[in-house]
Amino acid sequence: MMLSKYSFGIGDRFAHQGVAQLRAIVEAKALGADVVPVWNKSNREHLIVHTHPDSVRAEADAAVKALGWKGPYHVDADHIGLKTVDSFINASDFFTLDVADFAGQASPEAEIQDFVARYRRYATTLAIPGIERALTVSQQDVTDIAKKYLLAVREAGAIYRHVEAAKGRDRFITEVSMDETDKPQTPVELLFILAAIADQKIPAQTIAPKFTGRFNKGVDYVGDVVQFEKEFNEDLAVIAFAIREFGLPANLKLSVHSGSDKFSIYGPIARAVRKHGAGVHVKTAGTTWLEEVAGLALAGGDALTMAQEIYEKAHGRMEDLCKPYAAVIDIDRAMLPEPKTVRGWSGTEYAAALRHDQKCPAYNRHFRQLVHVGFKVAAEMGSAYYQALDAHADVIGRLVTENLLEKHIKPLFVQR
Ligand SMILES: [Zn+2]
Numbered sequence: 094m095m096l097s098k099y100s101f102g103i104g105d106r107f108a109h110q111g112v113a114q115l116r117a118i119v120e121a122k123a124l125g126a127d128v129v130p131v132w133n134k135s136n137r138e139h140l141i142v143h144t145h146p147d148s149v150r151a152e153a154d155a156a157v158k159a160l161g162w163k164g165p166y167h168v169d170a171d172h173i174g175l176k177t178v179d180s181f182i183n184a185s186d187f188f189t190l191d192v193a194d195f196a197g198q199a200s201p202e203a204e205i206q207d208f209v210a211r212y213r214r215y216a217t218t219l220a221i222p223g224i225e226r227a228l229t230v231s232q233q234d235v236t237d238i239a240k241k242y243l244l245a246v247r248e249a250g251a252i253y254r255h256v257e258a259a260k261g262r263d264r265f266i267t268e269v270s271m272d273e274t275d276k277p278q279t280p281v282e283l284l285f286i287l288a289a290i291a292d293q294k295i296p297a298q299t300i301a302p303k304f305t306g307r308f309n310k311g312v313d314y315v316g317d318v319v320q321f322e323k324e325f326n327e328d329l330a331v332i333a334f335a336i337r338e339f340g341l342p343a344n345l346k347l348s349v350h351s352g353s354d355k356f357s358i359y360g361p362i363a364r365a366v367r368k369h370g371a372g373v374h375v376k377t378a379g380t381t382w383l384e385e386v387a388g389l390a391l392a393g394g395d396a397l398t399m400a401q402e403i404y405e406k407a408h409g410r411m412e413d414l415c416k417p418y419a420a421v422i423d424i425d426r427a428m429l430p431e432p433k434t435v436r437g438w439s440g441t442e443y444a445a446a447l448r449h450d451q452k453c454p455a456y457n458r459h460f461r462q463l464v465h466v467g468f469k470v471a472a473e474m475g476s477a478y479y480q481a482l483d484a485h486a487d488v489i490g491r492l493v494t495e496n497l498l499e500k501h502i503k504p505l506f507v508q509r
Contacts, residue, residue, distance in 0.1 A: 094186060095344060096266045096298045096374070097165060099506050100129040102352070103497065104171070104378025106138055106468050107385065108148050109482045111156030113490035114381065117497035119160055126506040130162075131187055133169035133376055136177040137417065142472045146170065150184035167266060171376070172273075175252050182259045187266040189301070189348075190252045193273040195245035208239045212288050223330030223369060228281055238285040245271065246286060250293030268374075270301035272350040273420070278302040280327035284335060291339035299374045301348040302328065306358075308351035310421050311379050311465040312458045313451065314358045322361035329369040346372040351421060353377035354449050359504040367508075375505060377497070379465045383447060384496050386464055386471075388489030389481055390443035396481050397440045399474070404460075405432035407467030414466045422466060428459040448492075449500065 103114040111132065118130045132153045139146060150168050157166055170181035172191040181188070199205070209232065216235050219228040249269050256265060269290060271278060278286065283302055290297050305324055306316020314321070328347055336345055349355075349362065352375035366373045386403060389396040407414055408429065415422055435443065445455035447464060471478045482489065 094263055094266055096167070096187070096346075097127065097129040098344070098346070098372035099127060100131050100167075100372075100374045101502060101506070102131045102133040102169060102171075102374065102376030102378070104133045104138070104376070104381065105152065106134075106142055106378065106382045107471070107479070107482060108144065108152045109479070109486070110381050110385070110490065110493045111152040112159050113493035114497060115156040115160050115162055116490075116494045117502055119162065120494070120498050121502045121507060122164075124503075124507050126502065126508070127164070128502060128506050129165050129167065131167040131169050131374070131376075133171040133187075133189070133378065135171040136173060136181075138171075138378070141469050146181040146184040169268075172270060173252070175248070175255060178252060178256060182256065186264070187268065188252075188256050189268040189270050190249045190295075191270050191273065192245040192248045192252075193271050195248045196271055196274045197241055198244045199240045200243040200247065204243060205236060205239045208243055208289065208292070209235050211292075212285065215284070215288075221330050221334045223333065224280070224327050230281055234281065235285060238282050239289075242271075242282070242286050243289055246289035246293055246295075249290065250295055253293070253295045266298050267296055268299040268301060268348055269295065269297050270348070270350065272301045272303045272308075274303050275420075276303070277305045280324060280331045283328055284331045287332070287335035287341060288339055291335075291341050296342050298342050298344055299346055299348040300332070301350050304349070307423065308355065308421060309423050309462065310351060310418060311354050311383055311461055312449070314355040315423070318357055318361060321358055322365065325358075325361060326365045326368070329365055329371045332371070333369065344372060346374060348374040348376065350376050353380035353501065356449075356451070356500065356504070359501075363505055373505075375501070377501065379468070380449075380496060380501075381493055382468050382471075383449075383461065383465060384492040385482060385489050387444040387447050388485055388492045390440040390447070391492075392485040392488050393440045396485050397443065399478070399481055400440075400443055401432075401436050401438070403467055403470050403474075404435050404464060406470040407463050408432050410470070411463065414463075414469055418466050422462045424459050424462050426459075428457065429463060430457070430460060449496075
C-alpha cells in the first residue's frame, strides 16, 4: 500500500465532521491539488472522548460514500505503541509508531558499536546533494546518535513487526514519529535515524521528526521561520539521500505533526516541497473541534450557552486539562477572559476571539488554546454535545470546510 505524494491528516475528535472535512479535499481537487485524506486519531484522544478506533473507519467510509470520493483515503492509528496498537489493527491501514518515549535510552553497548562500525563511512565531511554546506560528522557524533536513538528505532521495529504479523505485509502504511521528544532532531540525526530504520527493515513511508521551534496546539508556529525553512530543506535533502543510500521506500516523506494553524511556515513548507520534488504529510486534529465550538457560538441560543459553558468549565479545570498537553501549549492566564465576561459575549464576539484570524483584533490565542484542550469538557457533556452538533451541522460544517480549505490546504497544496 502506497501513500500518495501529498496527504493531509484530518483528525476529528467527535467523529461528526468527516463529510465537511472531505468536502475541503474535494474542493481542493477541483482547484488542481491532489491531496489524500487521512483520518487520524490517537489512543489519548480515544480515551478522553470514549471512542473505539473502529469508529474512525466508520466515519471515513461514510464520508467517502456520502461524497462519492473515488480517490485513496486512509485511517491512521496515530501515536500508537506496542501496548496500545491492538485495538487499532482492524480499523487502520496507516500506523504511526510513536517511539519518542524510548529516545534517550541507551541500547546495549555492543549494538551501539555494531551500528557505528556499519555507518562509520558516513563519519566524514558529507556532501549531500541539495545541501549547500558540507555536513561534518565525527565518529563520536555517530556514537552519540546511536546512543540516543537506536533503542527507540528498535522499538519501532518491534511495533512494525507486530502490525505486519496481524495485517500482512504491504497491507498498511508505516510512519515513524519522534515529534514528542524534548529536543528537535538535526538533519544529521535524521540521517542516522533513517539508517537505523533501514536496519530494522521498517518500510517507513513517512517520518515525523521534531522540528525546530514550538508547535503549540491550534495556534501559529513560534520560532525562527528562517531557521525552520533551512532545516526543513536539509531534512528533505537528507531523506532523498537516505532513500538511495539505505534502500528505504522511494516515497518516504516528512510528516508534520501538530500541523494545523502553523500559517507562518506553510509558505516555506510548500516552497521546499516543490523545490525538492518531495511529498509531504501534514496532520491536523484539534482545529476541527475548535470550528465546532465556533459554530455552536455562531448558532446562538442554547448552542452559544453551551460554548460559553465549555469555556467556563475548562477555565475552572485548567491544570487538569493542560497537563497532558503541557509541552505543546503556552497559555498566559492573565490574557484569559473571565468566564462571566464570556457569558456576556454574543456568538460573533465568541467566534471572533476563538477563530484563528491573526488580523482580527478580537482574536485571543490564549482563549483558543484553552478551548483546544477543553474537548474533554465537551466529551463529558455526552449526548447533549452530540445533539448540538447534529442540530447545527450546517453552520459548523461550513466553518470546518472553510478552515481546512482556505487556511490549510490552499497555502500548502494549491499552486498559485
Ligand atoms: Zn505527533
